[in-house]
Amino acid sequence: MGWPAAEEPARGNEAIRRNDGELILLWTLPVLAVIWVSAFLLFPGFTHPMSPSMTAAQVAAFYRDPAHLSRIRYSMVLFNWFSVGLIPLLTLLVMQVRRMAHQTPILSYCLLGCTAAGPTLFLVADLFWLLAAYQPGRDPQLTLMFNDLAWMTFTVGVPFLIGQSLVIALAVYLDRPDQPVFPRWVAHFNVLVAAALVPAAFTGLALSGPMAWNGLFPFWVKNSAIAVWIVVMGVILGRNIYRERAERAGRPAAEAAVPA
Numbered sequence: 001m002g003w004p005a006a007e008e009p010a011r012g013n014e015a016i017r018r019n020d021g022e023l024i025l026l027w028t029l030p031v032l033a034v035i036w037v038s039a040f041l042l043f044p045g046f047t048h049p050m051s052p053s054m055t056a057a058q059v060a061a062f063y064r065d066p067a068h069l070s071r072i073r074y075s076m077v078l079f080n081w082f083s084v085g086l087i088p089l090l091t092l093l094v095m096q097v098r099r100m101a102h103q104t105p106i107l108s109y110c111l112l113g114c115t116a117a118g119p120t121l122f123l124v125a126d127l128f129w130l131l132a133a134y135q136p137g138r139d140p141q142l143t144l145m146f147n148d149l150a151w152m153t154f155t156v157g158v159p160f161l162i163g164q165s166l167v168i169a170l171a172v173y174l175d176r177p178d179q180p181v182f183p184r185w186v187a188h189f190n191v192l193v194a195a196a197l198v199p200a201a202f203t204g205l206a207l208s209g210p211m212a213w214n215g216l217f218p219f220w221v222k223n224s225a226i227a228v229w230i231v232v233m234g235v236i237l238g239r240n241i242y243r244e245r246a247e248r249a250g251r252p253a254a255e256a257a258v259p260a
Contacts (some may be wrong), residue, residue: 022095022241025088029234033083038226039078044068045129049214052151052207059147060140063133076130083123089230090115092237093168101176107167114164118157125154155213157205158197158222163230165194186236189229196225 040046050062062068094115098108128150132143172180172187199217210216 016185022092022244025092025240026234026241028085028088030228032082032089033230035082035085039075039082042071042078043075044071049219050147050151051214056140056144059135060131060143062163063136063143063147063232065221069136072129072133076126076133079126080123080250083126084120086119086122087236089234090119092241093233096181096237097171100171100174100181101163101179102171102174107171107174109226111164111167111171114160114167114260117160118164121153121157121160125150125157128153135188151213152204155200155218156199161226162197162201165190165197168218181240182236185234189232193225193229196221222257 034179044067045062054062063072081083092106094112094159097111098105100107111112130211132146132150136143142242168182169187169190172182172184175181199211200222202211203213203218206212208215213219
């Protein structure tokens with residue numbers, strides 16, 4: 001027996017409106033990418049990563065340099081908005097995991113916890129960099145402390161990102177193989193990203209070399225892995241949302257063709 005005539009369009013419209021909201025969140029990603037690239041190139045401490053072995057006087061001179069000061073301040077303001085801009089992408093991922101054929105919502109709750117922590121830690125690191133540049137004339141030892149806090153928070157706080165990727169991978173592996181929300185390669189991809197992030201968790205053990213915060217693994221590999229992850233997961237989310245939108249738009253017409 002079909003739905004009442006008045007109720008059927010209402011449900012169809014409700015589904016379309018839900019997808020409209022998801023599309024709005026999805027299309028914040030290009031803006032997010034512009035903010036991230038602009039802030040990364042604007043901050044002089046990223047284009048030539050600062051060394052953890054710099055003395056207090058060298059660090060203070062970096063923040064007091066008139067050529068650096070405005071760039072640091074404006075780049076950190078941009079990075080703060082980047083942190084907030086991650087929320088739509090991560091929320092959409094939680095929604096997709098919630099739709100998977102699991103017997104419990106525990107994986108989506110775990111993912112929600114991990115996704116809440118990542119942008120928060122990134123925001124805290126930005127604030128420490130901003131504080132170091134806010135009053136550059138203070139004691140060099142204080143500037144050094146704020147700089148160390150910023151770099152360590154930015155680099156070492158990867159366990160939440162690792163957990164996030166592993167939860168997504170586990171959710172995909174446990175989803176129904178005949179009607180998966182994400183293709184299985186997404187799980188393999190997230191495991192590789194998690195592995196790429198692991199070395200950054202040990203940055204506190206090195207002041208120089210490939211494991212220092214300006215080294216190959218904690219800086220270049222970690223940040224490249226995060227950038228690739230955002231792009232790949234954004235594309236996958238877009239495909240899913242547009243596919244679901246097309247399916248829901250075509251469902252009322254198909255049901256109307258079936259006799260009650």
